[in-house]
Amino acid sequence: MKNIRNFCIIAHIDHGKSTIADRLLQLTGTVSDRDAQEQVLDDMELERERGITIKSHAIQMDYAENNEKYVLNLIDTPGHVDFSYEVSRSIAACEGALLIVDATQGIQAQTISNLYLAIEHDLEIIPVLNKMDLANAMPDEVKDQIVDLIGCDYEDIIEASGKTGYGIDNILKAIVQKVPAPKGDPDGPFQALIFDSVFNSFRGIIAYFRVMNGEIHKNDLVKFVNTKKEYEANEIGVLRLKPEPRKVLKAGDVGYIISGIKTSKEVKVGDTITHVDRPCAAVAGFEDVKPMVFAGIYPIDTDDYEELRNSMEKLQLNDASLTYEPESSQALGFGFRCGFLGLLHMDIIQERLDREFDMSVITTMPNVSYQVVTNRNERIEVHNPSGLPEQKYIDHIEEPYIKAQIITSADYIGPVMKLCLDKRGTLKNQVYLTTTRVEITMDMPLGEIVFDFYDKLKSISKGYASFDYHVTGYLPAKLVKLDILLNGESVDALSTLTHHDNAYDLGRKICVKLKELIPRQQFDIAIQAAIGAKVIAR
Numbered sequence: 332m333k334n335i336r337n338f339c340i341i342a343h344i345d346h347g348k349s350t351i352a353d354r355l356l357q358l359t360g361t362v363s364d365r366d367a368q369e370q371v372l373d374d375m376e377l378e379r380e381r382g383i384t385i386k387s388h389a390i391q392m393d394y395a396e397n398n399e400k401y402v403l404n405l406i407d408t409p410g411h412v413d414f415s416y417e418v419s420r421s422i423a424a425c426e427g428a429l430l431i432v433d434a435t436q437g438i439q440a441q442t443i444s445n446l447y448l449a450i451e452h453d454l455e456i457i458p459v460l461n462k463m464d465l466a467n468a469m470p471d472e473v474k475d476q477i478v479d480l481i482g483c484d485y486e487d488i489i490e491a492s493g494k495t496g497y498g499i500d501n502i503l504k505a506i507v508q509k510v511p512a513p514k515g516d517p518d519g520p521f522q523a524l525i526f527d528s529v530f531n532s533f534r535g536i537i538a539y540f541r542v543m544n545g546e547i548h549k550n551d552l553v554k555f556v557n558t559k560k561e562y563e564a565n566e567i568g569v570l571r572l573k574p575e576p577r578k579v580l581k582a583g584d585v586g587y588i589i590s591g592i593k594t595s596k597e598v599k600v601g602d603t604i605t606h607v608d609r610p611c612a613a614v615a616g617f618e619d620v621k622p623m624v625f626a627g628i629y630p631i632d633t634d635d636y637e638e639l640r641n642s643m644e645k646l647q648l649n650d651a652s653l654t655y656e657p658e659s660s661q662a663l664g665f666g667f668r669c670g671f672l673g674l675l676h677m678d679i680i681q682e683r684l685d686r687e688f689d690m691s692v693i694t695t696m697p698n699v700s701y702q703v704v705t706n707r708n709e710r711i712e713v714h715n716p717s718g719l720p721e722q723k724y725i726d727h728i729e730e731p732y733i734k735a736q737i738i739t740s741a742d743y744i745g746p747v748m749k750l751c752l753d754k755r756g757t758l759k760n761q762v763y764l765t766t767t768r769v770e771i772t773m774d775m776p777l778g779e780i781v782f783d784f785y786d787k788l789k790s791i792s793k794g795y796a797s798f799d800y801h802v803t804g805y806l807p808a809k810l811v812k813l814d815i816l817l818n819g820e821s822v823d824a825l826s827t828l829t830h831h832d833n834a835y836d837l838g839r840k841i842c843v844k845l846k847e848l849i850p851r852q853q854f855d856i857a858i859q860a861a862i863g864a865k866v867i868a869r
Contacts, residue, residue, distance in 0.1 A: 333512045334399060335583040337541065338457075339406045339421040341449055342431040343439035343797060347461045349384055350493030351431060351502070352407050358499050359392040359403070362572060384409040389527070389539055389570045389585055394503055401507050404585040406526070408445075418445050420526045420600065424541040424585065427455040427510030429502065430481070434460050434468035434490075437768065438476045439738055439797035446480070456481055457489070457505050464492040472765060479764075513583030520611040521545035521553075523604040530645045536592040539570065539585070540604055543614055546581040547606075553590070556603040556613045562590035598648065622654050622670025623731075623802070624781050625714045626677060627695035627824070628684075629666030635690065636665045642688035643667060646680065653680060658715065662824040663693060668714055671697075674781065695824050699778045702729045702805050716826040719812055722863060728828075729805040731777040734759070737788070738770050739796035746791040747771065754779035755830065777802065778830070813838055815845070816859040816866075838868040 342348040356362040384407060392403040406421040422428070428449045432438055449456060458477050460470060474488050489505060491498030523540040531537055547553065547567060554561045566589040568576040580586045592598060603613040630639045640657075647653050654670040671677040677697060684690040703711045703719065704726045713719055735756070739747050741763070748758070748771070756775035763769050780800070788796050813834050815825040829837050838860025845858050860868040 332515065332517065332581070332583045334401045335404070335513055336401060336427065336506055336510045337404045337406070337425045337513060337583070337585060338427040338429060338506055338510050339408050339418075339425045339449075339454075340429045340431060341408065341418070341442065341445045342461075343433070343436075343441040344383060344409075346431050346433040346436070346439075346442070347493045348429075348431050349407070351429075351459070351461060351491065351499070352405060354493055354496050354499045355403075355405065355503065356390065356392060358496070358503065359394050361390065361392045391569050391571055391585065394507065396504065396507055403503075403506060406585070419448055422449050422452050422454060424524060424526045425452075425454060426513060427457065427506065429457050429459055429506075430477075431459045431461050432473055432477060434462045434470055434473050435465055437469070437473045438480060438764070441797060441799050443480070443736070443738075444799045444801075455510050456483075457502070457509055458483055458487060459489045459491050459498075459502060461491055461493055463490045463497060464495050476764060515542070515582035516544045517546065517582045519544040519582075520609040521547050521551075521604070521606045522611040522614060523547070524614040525555075525598065525600055525602045525604065528598045528600060528648050530648045531589075534589050534591070536598050536648060537574075537587050537589050538592075538598050538604075539587050542580055542582050542584045542586070544582050544611065545606075545609075546579055547588075547604075548579045549577075552607040553588070553604050554607045554610060555597070555599075556605060556610075557599050558597050558602065560592075560597050561607055562592065564588055565590050596644075622652070622672060623699065623777060624671045624673055624677060624697045625700060626669060626671070626697040627658060627660065627663070627666055627715070628655075628669050628681075629660070629663040629693045629695075631691045631693055633664040638688075639667070639684075639690055639692065642684055642690050643669075645688070646683060650680070652676070660695075660717075660824050662822050663695075666693075670714075674785065696827055697781050698828060699731055699781055701731075701810065701828060704729065713828075716812055716828045717823045719828065727807050728810045730808045730810060732803050732806050733775055733777050733780065733800040734803050735773045735775050735780070735798065735800040736770060737773070737796055737798050738764070738768060739792050741767050741769050743792040743796060744769060744771070747788065747796060750784075750787055750791060751775060754784060774803070775800075776806075776808065776830075778828075811862045814861045815841055816857070816861055817845075817849075818856050834862060835867050838862075842868045 340348045388407045390405055394401045394403055406424060408418045408421045430446060462468060474485055477488055489498055489501050522544040523542045525538050525540045527539040529537050549567055551564050553564055566576050567580055567586055568574050569586045574587055605611045630636055643655050652672050655667040658668040659665050681694060684692055700712055700714045703713055705724050706726050751773045754775055756773040759774055760772040788798055809831040810828050811831050811834050813827050813829050814821045842858050842860050859866045
């Protein structure tokens with residue numbers, strides 16, 4: 332066990348962590364030159380097209396130093412704010428983390444939030460300054476930022492370039508010297524944490540796990556603690572570029588298990604695997620995901636409903652942060668109400684349904700969950716505007732609020748502030764990280780962010796502002812239900828919950844858009860937006 336190192340990579344989107352992972356794999360000889368390609372670990376077409384990591388991937392490398400052989404398990408993580416759930420799982424399975432910062436951009440919001448996650452889990456942090464080969468790198472300024480953030484020494488920061496391969500050998504040395512070996516009892520009862528799972532149409536469900544204590548042999552009888560199901564371990568092994576079967580896996584190892592599981596509900600990410608005859612307690616320190624954005628997904632052809640259900644099940648295996656439940660709509664028939672972590676996540680799910688399962692779907696307008704307090708003082712959670720009780724039974728409605736941290740260049744403070752205040756935000760704090768970069772902390776309603784906030788923030792700051800948020804709680808708000816009427820009939824799929832002040836603009840926008848989209852008839856069709864019985868746009 333003393334020669335095993337488990338580590339993950341933390342970075343903001345586009346700071347070059349997939350490239351550094353490529354170089355580590357090449358230097359340790361894990362990937363032959365023939366198999367080498369850019370972003371080796373990003374195996375989805377979508378990830379390559381957009382240049383982002385969506386899923387965390389695990390891979391094992393061999394490394395020798397001073398005639399000692401080491402086994403390094405790298406768990407690569409996404410960098411976008413919508414996928415922080417994937418990052419939390421990777422961190423739970425590791426003892427150390429590489430903190431990669433772009434020398435041309437400095438520290439961004441997502442780096443900070445993922446770093447705090449790692450520090451909470453007591454991970455050993457190794458700071459790396461990437462993209463040192465670029466002419467506009469600012470090593471001294473960025474080093475100051477890193478020292479302020481994690482309190483390390485200047486000598487601890489490794490200068491590197493993923494593109495040219497400079498400094499990669501120093502990173503490997505630092506991992507071996509600084510990251511602690513896994514702690515665990517090799518003779519204790521077998522205990523392993525599942526951090527990911529994938530569906531294979533021939534072998535069933537493959538679960539990826541990290542062994543905490545004990546050991547597992549091929550053909551052992553194992554039990555999943557949460558679902559209480561028992562299986563035989565038909566095949567176990569380690570994750571190289573292709574899975575490699577092994578006879579035994581011991582404490583500290585990262586590997587996979589195939590036991591012919593067919594239904595996706597039987598494998599939960601974050602569950603614990605143990606032996607049937609010597610069971611152990613569940614592994615703690617791993618939280619359930621909370622979806623932030625809700626939207627309805629309906630098949631274009633209503634006969635495809637069952638197929639869509641199967642596709643969703645298989646997708647949920649690979650992406651545990653997707654939640655869904657059946658719902659029906661008068662206009663669109665049967666479908667699902669899905670919960671997503673954010674707008675990018677919703678976009679990716681739609682795209683994956685289309686590519687991987689050939690499902691064409693319609694998505695309704697995204698919204699957040701609200702809490703309705705009735706006259707009888709009961710609390711109802713509402714994910715869908717059509718689930719709102721009648722106005723006469725409602726005492727007040729509460730909406731989720733977030734604490735948003737925005738890091739931007741000082742030139743754009745004015746426009747960024749205006750954007751946040753227009754979205755009903757209140758300024759909490761403003762700190763200058765350096766003379767030219769400032770961190771703004773705002774309290775804002777989550778519902779205002781869901782729609783186009785991120786795009787607007789990027790465009791007014793010329794792409795420089797970075798944004799991270801977490802939900803703080805619910806506050807009362809003056810919300811109204813906006814109905815869209817066609818020929819006097821309300822269309823449930825178009826109704827939304829919105830703030831009283833925005834209702835008129837939104838109603839007008841939707842009516843104008845529908846006028847363009849709906850084909851002309853030989854007679855008048857009234858398109859109206861109404862709040863209750865009062866029509867506000869036509």
